[in-house]
Amino acid sequence: MSSVVGRIRPRELLSRGGPLGGLLILCIVMTILSPFFLTFNNLSNVGIQIAVIAILALGQTFVIVSGGIDLSVGSVLGLSGIVFGWATVVAGLPLPVALALGIGAGALAGLTNGLLITLGRLPSFIATLAMLSAARGLSLVISGNAPLNPIPGAVRTLGSGTFLGFVPLPIILMLVMWAAAVVILRSTYAGRCMYAIGGNEEASRLSGINVSRQKLVVYTLSGLFAGIAGILLTARLASAQPQAGFTFELDAIAAVVIGGASLSGGVGTASGTLIGALILGVLRNGLNLLNVSSDWQQVVIGVVIALAVMTDTLRRRKV
16 A cells, blocks of 8 residues: 555645545535535435446546547447447347447447547547547437337346445446556556656657557547446446437546546546546535526536636646
8 A cells, every 4th residue: 555655646646635625625515505415325326426427537537648538438338338238138148248248339439539540640529529429320220219128137236236235336336447547547558658648749659659559548448438337327227228428428528627637638647537526426416405406507517617627727837
């Protein structure tokens, strides 16, 4: 443990300190305003509600740290769920095979994004925007624009079951994916390359990093995490929905930015992203408890995102 702590740089602590402080202040305010906020059931609900977005955002973190953007993750999430649903409901394939196909569809979509960016020389914005449309269209074609059910009970348990009788399984999966993202970013060659490429792509290329290959890794990981999030959402809904994940890419990007990552690349952590997702979840939950309309909730969240981006801009000016 001490060796891991020793590798955390002061800049990383600084980037997480602001979001963590904001989360604590937000929790204190919500506790004062609503007696129902600080209860086990409510906090469990917050964790369950953010699990899918958090996993999606963790995959998005790899992309943003490396200086790109992935607008397709919401649609890829939906495609993964539909492929899994088709494999079980229509094709009747064994559950492990169906899971591999669903998650693999996400990874393949991410790899395709990477190929469009590296071989096709498309900007990440355009490449992933194209995938956003293509993946959503494929979901509608495969499903016949209709939900696929029933989903196997073992998968439904992932969305509604508990560990040790009280810890929701979606929270467990979210924490497992967070730990995996932490290891990838801190302790692997691919993770170090993400920071290097996001900091200065040309310098990374001159230093011997195969930038194209690493971008393929980055976008494949983003698609893989989206695929896992798609399976989890399908489990929660107990049905594969062709419109699942609609606009989720916006929440995923927001969680990464609120968590302290820079849209210019080179800065960001998995822990910061998890905190960003928690801030979004606590904010929405608290506003619901206070009976704030969904319209005003969108306004408040938009303001929070704008403040996060402004903070990042000011921080970069001071560096």
